[in-house]
Amino acid sequence: MRAPSTIAAVQADHYRIELPVPLSDATHGEMTHFDFVTARVRDSDGAEGLGYTYAVGGAGAAIHAHIVHDLAQVLEGADADRIEALWQRMWWQVHFAGRGGAVAFAIAAIDVALWDLKAKRAGLPLWRLLGGNDPAVPAYVGGIDLDVPIEQLLDSTQGHLERGFWAIKMKIGRPVLADDVARVAAMRELLGPERTLMADANMRWRVDEAVRAARALQEHELYWLEEPTLPEDVAGHARIQREGGLPIATGENFHSLAEFQAMIAGGGVSFPEPDLATCGGVTVWMKVAHLAEAHNLPVTSHGVHDLHVHLLAAVPNRSFLEVHGFGLERFMAEPLRIEAGYAHAPERPGHGVALDFAGLEVFRV
């Protein structure tokens, strides 16, 4: 057995990165920046793991503070291989003011770094370490495009199709339902009957509105309807799915395994959508994937596709990878490549993401 690896240092950095173009959706309004928090874990042999998380609407300073003031002390001097034990210690260290919120993001950044370190030391890409099911993962793309004119929506979709994508997600949740229906209809016409179309309402609706919208959209064969209402409302999701007649995707706003358990057991979701950067890291994401499998459900992802490609490649019940990274690829040496609508998990050790920290410096908070 190789000698255990002891954690020597944890470094956290906080950046606020300007978006190339401002984005808007039904809930978050206009977004011009996002917070980006990195965690680097170095062991006593000088090996390093890299993790990161992100947030819109602030919270970056709080996430950074959790790592520096609450979590680093749990890690330093500990055995880096024992990620499950460290995860539990981090969770319970901040349990009283935790159980979700910013600390789930902080734990996520560290957990990703620990998995990266472990995979690097094992000489394996993360997807092989975690399960090694299938490195080719179907991917979908979409814009944060609720407020763009329909012509621009179709133009940009045409561009995605020319790049080889055959699965597209669009935003819905406009003030008038007929607008949503017209835009979905136009997208279905452009895509034809074979390609995959998802729609994301970003929690815009009450339950009755969501049922009405789902019924109105049914004829256009949506693959899933995402976040129709508030993430807390398990009974509401179950009702929307049952009465609306469309499969529901949700999970980007869940920050714990227990939230997925409640929604899955409550019959409110067909496509659980954990985001490792917001639900506590690789450790929690994998548990959600297995929980979904046990319930005969697929698992999809949200954001940070350079990391999620490994996790979806690891598990047998993987659905689509969301390709959406806020333009982070400009800071990466080898961003994920998508060919013919498939992402391929890389064979580099760890997750294989190397960030251009010098280039990020201008955005440091």
Add this chain to the structure above:
Amino acid sequence: MRAPSTIAAVQADHYRIELPVPLSDATHGEMTHFDFVTARVRDSDGAEGLGYTYAVGGAGAAIHAHIVHDLAQVLEGADADRIEALWQRMWWQVHFAGRGGAVAFAIAAIDVALWDLKAKRAGLPLWRLLGGNDPAVPAYVGGIDLDVPIEQLLDSTQGHLERGFWAIKMKIGRPVLADDVARVAAMRELLGPERTLMADANMRWRVDEAVRAARALQEHELYWLEEPTLPEDVAGHARIQREGGLPIATGENFHSLAEFQAMIAGGGVSFPEPDLATCGGVTVWMKVAHLAEAHNLPVTSHGVHDLHVHLLAAVPNRSFLEVHGFGLERFMAEPLRIEAGYAHAPERPGHGVALDFAGLEVFRV
């Protein structure tokens, strides 16, 4: 109508306060300090509202960062009377990395300050502003005493009885159930059949263990069994209550209205126990109290008794006030007085707490 009051400034301060004596319970291990974060909201007329929150196990820096970096910008220049609108704006500002965790504590501190300001400007004590049901609130006291010898537990209880208390809470969750049973039996013997005894397991047990413990403790007439297992497990709480035969209290680890809704609707709690400092403030606490009332349930409180006395005095379904404040009374001009086991909501405007900020200075982080 008086002129609206505009928020001119929000000041947040972070202290880490040493406990007079270290505490321990079944989950948090030994605690030597707690984080204390204050929020002061000043309006354009120079009036000021004071709010505060606290945490064990860290998170103070993150809570402070949320106020300074994420929430203050939402408040400055806004109409201070419109607390509900401001609460919603704060919640949604940090929703992506929020929905609980540290931001619920940050919002709580601000929300308390806003209610204090509003009550002061109205010339009313908070309990009158909020409902004015009954200023005399039955109170219970207890130690964080899981690990103290039984003689010390009984001695300290004897002291509480001599101070006029007739309701006492003790910690349970020792490694051997027979120890818990013996300690509860000894406490019941000391208290006699008339006085009230609660027991708090601080999430120590699995569900099956909790059922077994509840059954073993039944003959000693516990008024409630608190936090028998993980706060996320609604079905588990319902099973413990049904099969264990003791009423359950829980809520100090819930950080949103939705968590109370799920537990109440799921039949897992008889004494909802919101803590305004950890569940989003007065605004959420009052909604939980009314939700409980609608379900024919009482409401109790956790911690910060100088604030909670107002809320319990406001509502018709109030159960006991927990008297437990980490020794904060040494920084207060007029700490709450308890007479014959009753706390009396003060008639001073606002919540009536004035903190000795000069005295706190030595603990500033």
